[in-house]
Amino acid sequence: MKRALIISGGWEGHHPQKITGIFKLMLTEQGYEVDVSQSISTFHTEYDLKDYQIIIPNWTMGEIPAEALAAMLHAIKEGAGAAGIHGGMGDAFRNETEYQFMAGGQFVAHPGGQDVEYIVGIKDREHCITKDISDFKVRSELYYMHIDPAIHILAATEFDQIQMPVAWTKTYGKGKVFYCSIGHNPEDIKIEDCYKLVKNGILWAAAE
Numbered sequence: 001m002k003r004a005l006i007i008s009g010g011w012e013g014h015h016p017q018k019i020t021g022i023f024k025l026m027l028t029e030q031g032y033e034v035d036v037s038q039s040i041s042t043f044h045t046e047y048d049l050k051d052y053q054i055i056i057p058n059w060t061m062g063e064i065p066a067e068a069l070a071a072m073l074h075a076i077k078e079g080a081g082a083a084g085i086h087g088g089m090g091d092a093f094r095n096e097t098e099y100q101f102m103a104g105g106q107f108v109a110h111p112g113g114q115d116v117e118y119i120v121g122i123k124d125r126e127h128c129i130t131k132d133i134s135d136f137k138v139r140s141e142l143y144y145m146h147i148d149p150a151i152h153i154l155a156a157t158e159f160d161q162i163q164m165p166v167a168w169t170k171t172y173g174k175g176k177v178f179y180c181s182i183g184h185n186p187e188d189i190k191i192e193d194c195y196k197l198v199k200n201g202i203l204w205a206a207a208e
Helices: 016-028 066-077 086-090 097-103 192-206
Strands: 002-010 032-037 054-060 081-085 105-109 116-122 136-140 144-147 152-159 162-172 175-180
Touching: 002 016, 016 032, 016 054, 016 192, 054 066, 054 086, 054 192, 066 097, 066 162, 066 175, 081 086, 081 097, 081 192, 086 105, 086 175, 097 105, 097 175, 136 192, 144 162, 152 192, 162 192, 175 192
Parallel strands: 002 032, 002 054, 054 081, 081 175
Antiparallel strands: 105 144, 116 136, 116 152, 152 162, 162 175
């Protein structure tokens, strides 16, 4: 049985329970058994992390105990995938630089506020995550991020004469990592091409 663990909570402004519901539907439709932990301090003792193909952090901001962080990062280094979106993965645990290194980036600002229209351009059309996805438009919160130069950029947007990655992959030890910066509101993820991008990314990270 394929298994996934979603760690769900943090700042309520990112609708963690609704986003978790979207993730859970994506995975159950693909035959995954999905567990959800709403505790940042005990998920590593509630569940045996080595049993999961994918771990999804969905916890904007907050602080994570050292033991819980170490357990999650160890599981990913040993081969569990990691995937997430927006602040739930890209603005979690701001004081934890090793977590940020695993994720491949960290939120810095959202230029223009929460109602910015921007084009998400697919940069790697040969990757299995993006091969059937077209460029698409989003009206939501735009993320400016510090990024690891080692990430593989799948999609990006352009503003203020810069190209800002929107979706990427990387590796962390033996684990595969996928991140997408879209998702301030649950409706963002329901955009057809965005939904496919996130679903494909999660399944790619989970695959051996």
